[in-house]
Amino acid sequence: MQILIAPYAGFCFGVKKAINEGENLINNGQGPLASLGPLIHNPQEVSRLKNLGIISRENLNDIIENKVLIRTHGIAPDVYNELRKNKLEIIDCTCPYVKKVQQVAYEYANKGYTILILGNKEHPEVQGILGWSMGKGIAFRNLEELSNLNLKNEKLCLVAQTTENPDIFKEVSRFLEVKFTHLVVFNTICSATLQRQRSALELASKVDLMIVVGGLNSANTQKLALLCHETGTLTKHIETAEDLQNDWFYDIDSVGVTAGASTPDWIIEEVVRTMEEMKNNEEMQGAGKGTEMEKQLEQDMSKIEDIKPGDILTGKVVQINTDEVLVDVGGKSEGIISVNELSYRKINDPNELVEVGDDIQVLVLKVENSEGNMILSKRRADQEEALNKLETAFNEGAIIEAEVVEVVKGGILVDVGMRGFVPASLVDRGYVEDLEQFIGQKLRLKVIEFDRKARKAVLSRKAVLDEELEAKREKIWQEIAEGQTRKGVVQRITDFGAFVDLGGVDGLLHVSEMGWGRVSHPRDVVSEGDEIEVYVLGVDKENERISLGLKQLIPSPWEVAAEKYHVGSTIKGKVVRIAPFGAFVEVEPGIDALVHISQLSWDRVEKPEDVLSIGQEVEAKVLDIDSKNKRMSLSIKEVTSKPVKEKKEPEKPPVQIPNEPSGVTIGDVVGDIFNGIKDKEKD
Ligand code: SF4
Incomplete structure (x- = not known):
C-alpha cells in the first residue's frame, strides 16, 4: 500500500506564528498565559499547549493569568476593550489575513456600507468580523441564505471568512454584481486554505482512500474532508492515529493523507507512522499473508473448512440490530455485518436495506473474531458484483441503469453497486445548470472508464444519448422522402426561416414556404419549441439538407378563388x-x-x-x-364613373381688324365699337 502526503498539509503560517509566539513567551519565563478560546481547533495540540502553560479560557471572566493571547481568529473591538479594562496584557496573534478582513469591514462600515460576510456566524472569526462591522454586518452561509436577506438598494461590501469555499464566494459575488450597483467585493479567502484544498483534491483523485487529519471541530479540516469526499474517493476524517481502523484498508492500494491548517506536524507524522506499521504488519489487508493474523486465521480456517477471507458467500439475514446485521452463512455461529459494511451509501437504519429472511451476498472479512463470529461485509460483496458487471458493460459497450444518489463537485454520483462518477459535462448532450434535478432518477449510462484495481468507474449519459440520436438520424435519412408530412420541433429561428428538428436531423423551413401570403418574419408564424407538422419539399442526402414547407399543408387560396x-x-x-x-x-x-x-x-x-x-x-x-x-x-x-365628354361651343368668327395701312388704327376700331355701345345705351 502506497501512502502519499499532500504537499500542503497541516499548520498554516498564521497558526505556526501564534504557537511560536506562545511557546517563546513560555520559554522566556513569561508564562503562564491564557488564550481566549482554544488557540487552534485541535484538541491534542490544545492539550499539549496547556501542559506547556498556555491555558485556553472560554470566558473573559475565567482568566486568572496576567497575559492573554488572542488567537488567529481574532476578536471584536469590544472584547479588546474588556481585556484592557481587566488590565490584561494582550499578545495579539490574530492572523494577518483575518486582520485584513476586520480592517475592510471596519473601513466600509464607517463609509456607510452594509458588510456581507460569507461564513458561519457561530465561528469566532466571523463573530470578530461582525464586531468590526460596527453593527452593519450580516453573516450568511450560502446563496440561498443571501437571497433571503431583505437587501434594499444600499451600499454593499462583500467579504468572506478566510476558510470559505472559493466557488461559493464566486457564486454569491456574481449574484450580487447582477443585482446591486453599489457593491465592493473583497475576496478574503486565505491562500493557505486554498492551497490545502487544491492539493487535497489533486491527491484525492489519485488514491483509493483519503485520510483527513484534524480536529473534528476545525472548520478548515471539515471542509477538506468534504471536498475529498465529493471527489467520490472514500474519505475518513480523523483526529489522531488512534482513530485509524484496520478494515478501512482492506483491498486498498493507495492512501492519501492531508491535514487541516490547525493540525500539528507531530499528529500527521504519527498517523503516517501508524499506517506504515499497519502496512508492514499487513493487518490492513484483513488477513495478510504470512502474518500472525494469517497464521491465526489459518488455524481458524481449519475449523471452518474452505472458507477464507475474500470469499463471497450467500447467507440469510437472521437478526437486525441498530448497529449490525446477523447473517447465517452455515457456520457454527452467525456472521456479523457492522452497519458501515452494509452499503457504501450512508444509511441510518439497517432496516432500510435488508429484512429478516433476505438472502444476501456477503464477503468474508474475518473467518472468526474473538467471539467466534465471522466478520462479513455486504458492501464489499456488492462492490465485487458491481465491478464484474461494470467490467462486462465496459468491455461490451453495454448500457446500464443506475440511480443518481448525490451531486458532487464536477458531476454526479450514481449507484452502480458502488460509487460511479458521471462528470457534469457527460450528464447530458448540452450544459446542465442544475444537477440536483437528477437526484433519485434512474439514468441509462455507458461505462467510459473503468479501473478495477482503483475501483473506479466513470460513466456517461451523453454517450448513450449521442448513440441514440445517431441511430435516430440514420433512420430518418433512410426513410425521409420528398412529399412526406413529418412532425418536428422548431429549434432555431433566423431572418430567413426556421430550423425544425425532425428527430435528430434538422430541416430548413424557409420563410417563403411558411404561408400562402407574405410573411414578414418567421417569428410571425412559428416560435422556438413549437411542435409542428411540415411538408418535405426536398431531400439532399449528399449534402445533408432537407427543405420543408408549411403552406403546402393548408389549401391554396387559388383552389377556391x-x-x-x-x-x-x-x-x-x-x-x-x-x-x-x-x-x-x-x-x-x-x-x-x-x-x-x-x-x-x-x-x-x-x-x-x-x-x-x-x-x-x-x-x-x-x-x-x-x-x-x-x-x-x-x-x-x-x-369609377366614366367622365362625360364636354360639348364644344361653336367657334365665334374672329373680329375682323382692318389692316393699319388703310389709315384706320386699332384704336379707332376699338373707339368705334365703344361708341356704338354708348349709342345703344342712349337709345
Ligand atoms: S488558515 Fe489562513 S487565515 Fe487562518 S490562520 Fe491560517 S493563514 Fe491565517
Whole structure:
C-alpha cells in the first residue's frame, strides 16, 4: 500500500506564528498565559499547549493569568476593550489575513456600507468580523441564505471568512454584481486554505482512500474532508492515529493523507507512522499473508473448512440490530455485518436495506473474531458484483441503469453497486445548470472508464444519448422522402426561416414556404419549441439538407378563388407591388391580382406610381380569373364613373381688324365699337 502526503498539509503560517509566539513567551519565563478560546481547533495540540502553560479560557471572566493571547481568529473591538479594562496584557496573534478582513469591514462600515460576510456566524472569526462591522454586518452561509436577506438598494461590501469555499464566494459575488450597483467585493479567502484544498483534491483523485487529519471541530479540516469526499474517493476524517481502523484498508492500494491548517506536524507524522506499521504488519489487508493474523486465521480456517477471507458467500439475514446485521452463512455461529459494511451509501437504519429472511451476498472479512463470529461485509460483496458487471458493460459497450444518489463537485454520483462518477459535462448532450434535478432518477449510462484495481468507474449519459440520436438520424435519412408530412420541433429561428428538428436531423423551413401570403418574419408564424407538422419539399442526402414547407399543408387560396370571386364583382385589396405595366393588388393572402396600367384610370396614365402607392387600399372590379394559372385581373377604372365628354361651343368668327395701312388704327376700331355701345345705351 502506497501512502502519499499532500504537499500542503497541516499548520498554516498564521497558526505556526501564534504557537511560536506562545511557546517563546513560555520559554522566556513569561508564562503562564491564557488564550481566549482554544488557540487552534485541535484538541491534542490544545492539550499539549496547556501542559506547556498556555491555558485556553472560554470566558473573559475565567482568566486568572496576567497575559492573554488572542488567537488567529481574532476578536471584536469590544472584547479588546474588556481585556484592557481587566488590565490584561494582550499578545495579539490574530492572523494577518483575518486582520485584513476586520480592517475592510471596519473601513466600509464607517463609509456607510452594509458588510456581507460569507461564513458561519457561530465561528469566532466571523463573530470578530461582525464586531468590526460596527453593527452593519450580516453573516450568511450560502446563496440561498443571501437571497433571503431583505437587501434594499444600499451600499454593499462583500467579504468572506478566510476558510470559505472559493466557488461559493464566486457564486454569491456574481449574484450580487447582477443585482446591486453599489457593491465592493473583497475576496478574503486565505491562500493557505486554498492551497490545502487544491492539493487535497489533486491527491484525492489519485488514491483509493483519503485520510483527513484534524480536529473534528476545525472548520478548515471539515471542509477538506468534504471536498475529498465529493471527489467520490472514500474519505475518513480523523483526529489522531488512534482513530485509524484496520478494515478501512482492506483491498486498498493507495492512501492519501492531508491535514487541516490547525493540525500539528507531530499528529500527521504519527498517523503516517501508524499506517506504515499497519502496512508492514499487513493487518490492513484483513488477513495478510504470512502474518500472525494469517497464521491465526489459518488455524481458524481449519475449523471452518474452505472458507477464507475474500470469499463471497450467500447467507440469510437472521437478526437486525441498530448497529449490525446477523447473517447465517452455515457456520457454527452467525456472521456479523457492522452497519458501515452494509452499503457504501450512508444509511441510518439497517432496516432500510435488508429484512429478516433476505438472502444476501456477503464477503468474508474475518473467518472468526474473538467471539467466534465471522466478520462479513455486504458492501464489499456488492462492490465485487458491481465491478464484474461494470467490467462486462465496459468491455461490451453495454448500457446500464443506475440511480443518481448525490451531486458532487464536477458531476454526479450514481449507484452502480458502488460509487460511479458521471462528470457534469457527460450528464447530458448540452450544459446542465442544475444537477440536483437528477437526484433519485434512474439514468441509462455507458461505462467510459473503468479501473478495477482503483475501483473506479466513470460513466456517461451523453454517450448513450449521442448513440441514440445517431441511430435516430440514420433512420430518418433512410426513410425521409420528398412529399412526406413529418412532425418536428422548431429549434432555431433566423431572418430567413426556421430550423425544425425532425428527430435528430434538422430541416430548413424557409420563410417563403411558411404561408400562402407574405410573411414578414418567421417569428410571425412559428416560435422556438413549437411542435409542428411540415411538408418535405426536398431531400439532399449528399449534402445533408432537407427543405420543408408549411403552406403546402393548408389549401391554396387559388383552389377556391373561382367560387369566391366572380367576374364583374367588386373586391377590395391592398397594392403590394408596382410594375411599369401595372400594379399588383393583394386580394387575400396568397392571391395577388394585376391591375393593368390601362385599367388604372379613365385618363391616360404615364406610370402606375403616378396614381397608386404601395400599401394603398383600393376597390376594383374583377375582370378575369384563371385559377389554373393563378392569375386574376382587375380594373380600378371600372369602379369609377366614366367622365362625360364636354360639348364644344361653336367657334365665334374672329373680329375682323382692318389692316393699319388703310389709315384706320386699332384704336379707332376699338373707339368705334365703344361708341356704338354708348349709342345703344342712349337709345
Ligand atoms: S488558515 Fe489562513 S487565515 Fe487562518 S490562520 Fe491560517 S493563514 Fe491565517
